[in-house]
Amino acid sequence: MKAEPSAQLRLLELQEVDARVDQLRHQKANLPQTAEIAALTARRTETQGWIRDEQIKVDDLTAVQEQADRDVEQVKARRKRDQDRIDAGLIGNPKDLERMQHELESLDRRISTLEDEELEVMERLEQAQTGLAQLRSDLDEVDRQLDALTTEREEQTAALEERIGETGERRAPIVAAIPDDLLALYEKLRTTRNGVGAALLRARRCGACMLTLDAAELAAIRGRAADDVVRCEECSRILVRNEESGL
Ligand SMILES: [Zn+2]
Secondary structure, eight states, rough: OOOOOHHHHHHHHHHHHHHHHHHHHHHTTOOOOHHHHHHHHHHHOOOOOOOOHHHHHHHHHHHHHHHHHHHHHHHHHHHHHHHHHHTTTTTOHHHHHHHHHHHHHHHHHHHHHHHHHHHHHHHHHHHHHHHHHHHHHHHHHHHHHHHHHHHHHHHHHHHHHHHHHHHHTTHHHHHSSSHHHHHHHHHHHEEEHHTOOEEEETTTTTTTTBBBOHHHHHHHHTTTTTBOOOOOOTTOEEEEEEEESSS
């Protein structure tokens, strides 16, 4: 393949622009916020699961507490009914009265036990409610961080896209100065060789694979016409020659 040396030199400019765009695209695809957002999203899901569990606990304990409250009220009502009958003098028979008083004592013990149980349930309920409130506050904090990170990521993405656009605009005038066949070869090499299609032969080394050319190779290149398109023996990329090539 043949191409004017000036056109070959423009390949180096194109390579620089393309490498810059590739680098910006890589940066855009690997923003640190993306990993942080993924980690926080996982934490959010986990926290939501804990909230569901804790809410079930609160609901269950609330039901137990309400039942305990009804039990206490029921026994208290029975005790009051008995006491009222005694106070109203409705129990005339001393034997009945004695039995009634025994029952009152038994009801008092029952009320005391039920109230202790209710108190214990209320303490557990309070703990569960505190835990639930803490988890909800954790979730709010995660959401706040997610919002901030998402905004940050959007801003950085927009800034990078702008730079990609600006850098890409430099491409058109360079491409216009490169013949189609040379450009096609460069593009093909770029897709198969890690984004690098052309490199400068500088101080006897390929600027892409960094291999130092031996004397025989250098002599062969020295013998080529200036408009010959030279390729690196090692990496096949286009080797552009200039006064720094060491030929
Ligand atoms: Zn090479």
